[in-house]
Amino acid sequence: MNLLDILLLIIALLILFTALSIVVISMIWIERKFLGRLQRRLGPTRTGPFGLLQPVADAVKLVLKEDLIPSTADKAIFWVAPLLVLIPSFMIWVTIPATKDLVLRNLDLGLFVIVALLVVSILGLLLAGWGSANKYGALGGLRSAAQLVSYEVPLVMVVVSVAILAESLDLRVIAASQVPIGVAEGVLNEVKEAGGSFNHIGVPLILIFPLGMVLFLIAGLAEVGRIPFDIYFAESEIVGGPFVEYSGAHFSVFFLAEYINTFLVGALAALFFLGGWYGPFLPEWIWFLVKTYAVVVVIFWIRGTFPRLRVDQLMAFGWKAMIPLSFVGVVICAVYRFYDWPAWTMTVMSLAVLGVVGYWLYRRFTQPVQRLAKLYGRRPGRVGNVS
Numbered sequence: 030m031n032l033l034d035i036l037l038l039i040i041a042l043l044i045l046f047t048a049l050s051i052v053v054i055s056m057i058w059i060e061r062k063f064l065g066r067l068q069r070r071l072g073p074t075r076t077g078p079f080g081l082l083q084p085v086a087d088a089v090k091l092v093l094k095e096d097l098i099p100s101t102a103d104k105a106i107f108w109v110a111p112l113l114v115l116i117p118s119f120m121i122w123v124t125i126p127a128t129k130d131l132v133l134r135n136l137d138l139g140l141f142v143i144v145a146l147l148v149v150s151i152l153g154l155l156l157a158g159w160g161s162a163n164k165y166g167a168l169g170g171l172r173s174a175a176q177l178v179s180y181e182v183p184l185v186m187v188v189v190s191v192a193i194l195a196e197s198l199d200l201r202v203i204a205a206s207q208v209p210i211g212v213a214e215g216v217l218n219e220v221k222e223a224g225g226s227f228n229h230i231g232v233p234l235i236l237i238f239p240l241g242m243v244l245f246l247i248a249g250l251a252e253v254g255r256i257p258f259d260i261y262f263a264e265s266e267i268v269g270g271p272f273v274e275y276s277g278a279h280f281s282v283f284f285l286a287e288y289i290n291t292f293l294v295g296a297l298a299a300l301f302f303l304g305g306w307y308g309p310f311l312p313e314w315i316w317f318l319v320k321t322y323a324v325v326v327v328i329f330w331i332r333g334t335f336p337r338l339r340v341d342q343l344m345a346f347g348w349k350a351m352i353p354l355s356f357v358g359v360v361i362c363a364v365y366r367f368y369d370w371p372a373w374t375m376t377v378m379s380l381a382v383l384g385v386v387g388y389w390l391y392r393r394f395t396q397p398v399q400r401l402a403k404l405y406g407r408r409p410g411r412v413g414n415v416s
Contacts, residue, residue: 041133045122053288057084059322060329067333091284096277099162106160111275111282113153117146118289125296126201128306128313129216140188140198143297147184147252150286151177154261157283158271169270172340173254173261179347180251180258186355187245190362191301194234204305207233212307230372235302237372240358240379242302246327248351249294251343253287256332260340295324350386357382 058073058081065072073080098107124139126132136142151174158170195203205213210229217229235242251258261270272283299305299320308316338346361382365375 054084064333091281094277101162103160110157115286117149118286127317138198139200161274166273180248183351183355184248190358193362207304208307233304237375253290257335257338295321298324
């Protein structure tokens with residue numbers, strides 16, 4: 030690699046970082062406005078037209094705040110921890126294609142690289158709590174490690190299921206396998222020329238593997254630490270988690286990484302289950318953004334709807350529900366591919382599993398209400414005072 034190639038790579042990385050920063054600013058504004066509408070508030074209105082400058086004001090405030098470091102903290106670890114959270118989140122985007130040609134470096138093993146880099150952020154959160162020399166920070170770091178390791182397993186299993194269905198670890202091939210073969214002919218021909226083989230599907234995977242979409246979205250929420258899985262930095266739980274001693278620019282790095290990862294979950298969901306950038310009439314990059322932001326808005330919707338889980342509920346849900354379901358997903362994908370069944374059989378199996386588990390969860394969470402209704406001799410849906 031000569032000097033010119035290195036210079037072009039640095040420029041491309043700077044452009045990518047700038048684009049992600051703009052995306053984060055837009056997500057903060059959308060989240061505030063969307064949650065305001067859900068909660069019958071206006072959201073930001075004063076800073077700029079429609080409150081568009083509110084995220085900029087937030088960023089300036091974080092950067093200008095005094096950056097304090099505890100005297101007893103391990104300063105090297107305290108400084109490195111935010112970078113270990115941000116850099117993997119940024120480097121994943123090197124191999125994320127926004128269109129067939131708009132990607133910094135397409136990799137044949139792109140899924141493998143993504144999974145490998147996701148694990149590194151766990152170390153950053155753990156070191157953030159440990160390096161702060163604060164018992165609440167250390168407890169938050171350990172909680173974060175336990176949560177992320179637990180939900181990393183179902184996330185990886187869903188990725189394995191998608192790879193089985195698409196018969197590739199290349200993100201471009203995964204997206205191309207979800208559209209008619211004539212639409213994605215360019216990408217699929219490249220696979221043939223490279224000596225690869227594939228069993229084309231032709232429809233978005235959300236239609237034939239809805240179980241995978243549900244599992245991926247839930248596990249993605251836990252990996253990002255969004256409500257209802259924000260235990261490890263919940264102020265009401267352990268006074269800020271691993272970030273309790275961070276302020277100013279250091280805290281803003283964690284904040285930036287969280288929103289980049291949230292956008293990453295939306296982008297991967299769009300690539301895995303919604304056909305990526307493929308769509309009629311509009312340019313490819315617009316379709317990619319539309320699908321990604323649609324998933325992001327669903328994540329914001331969940332934040333404004335569900336209460337926070339307790340730590341025991343979070344861990345029990347991960348190990349007793351998510352992990353077994355993810356292995357079931359791998360099995361049904363393998364059976365579907367091995368026996369070459371019609372696509373509708375995969376849909377039926379996925380919906381059957383979701384229906385059974387949904388009914389079980391409904392019965393499990395409504396048992397206290399049912400017991401109270403039986404105790405006081407009235408219907409569960411009846412409104413009135415219990416006397």
